[in-house]
Amino acid sequence: MEAPSSSSIKARTAAELQAVKRKSGKTYGQIADETGLTNVYVAQLLRRQAQLKPVTAPLLRAALPGLTDELLHEMMQPPLRSYDPNLIQDPTVYRLHEAVMHFGESIKEIVNEEFGDGIMSAIDFYCSVDKVKGVDGKDRVVLTFDGKYLPYTEQTTEHMVSRLRKQDKQEGKPE
Numbered sequence: 633m634e635a636p637s638s639s640s641i642k643a644r645t646a647a648e649l650q651a652v653k654r655k656s657g658k659t660y661g662q663i664a665d666e667t668g669l670t671n672v673y674v675a676q677l678l679r680r681q682a683q684l685k686p687v688t689a690p691l692l693r694a695a696l697p698g699l700t701d702e703l704l705h706e707m708m709q710p711p712l713r714s715y716d717p718n719l720i721q722d723p724t725v726y727r728l729h730e731a732v733m734h735f736g737e738s739i740k741e742i743v744n745e746e747f748g749d750g751i752m753s754a755i756d757f758y759c760s761v762d763k764v765k766g767v768d769g770k771d772r773v774v775l776t777f778d779g780k781y782l783p784y785t786e787q788t789t790e791h792m793v794s795r796l797r798k799q800d801k802q803e804g805k806p807e
Contacts, residue, residue, distance in 0.1 A: 638712045642680045645706050649678040652698040666695040672759040680711045728775075743781075752779035 636644075653663070660671040660678075667674065667688060676682035677692070684692065684707035692707075693699050719725050743752065758778040766772040789795050 639714065641706075642712050642714070645703065646678070646680045648703060649680070649699075649707070652696050652703070653678055655698050656696050658695065663692075663695045667691040670758055670760045672761060677707060680707070681713055683710055684708045747781050748783055750781055750783035752777070753782050754779060756780035 653660075656663075660674045663669075663674045664671040668691065669677075669688070673682060677684055684704065686708060689704050689708065693704060720729060743750070756779065758776070760776045762774040762776070764772050764774055785791075
């Protein structure tokens, strides 16, 4: 019998975590309020797209008493961050992708204008989804992407550690 793959373990764990959330009757926002996390990060945790930190585990267990020790242990392991390529077929995901593609070039130009040549981190990154009333009284979705700015660096030999070590070895200098 074959050992289960990482993706199948992830899918099974995510399904169990979603069942715990459903049984609790709580929304991502409610769990976020109880844990001090963002609503998107809670969703990431419960989909095994983020790693649960030990300091946060008791808060999450208090918010979701149905979490077992086994699930909490699994959530504290580094996750397999992936996505289902068929997800783009979901209308919400497709429209989000479409919006980023449509506005992406302009957003990039403004980032470069305001910060210089660089990017927004998706690692040191916060994300939330909020519901507000528009000026016309209709519900509106507010997505906040809050990522650290990472400038591109000029690649000089003097800052390239591997080259410096190689050069030191050739010259007989100790590391």
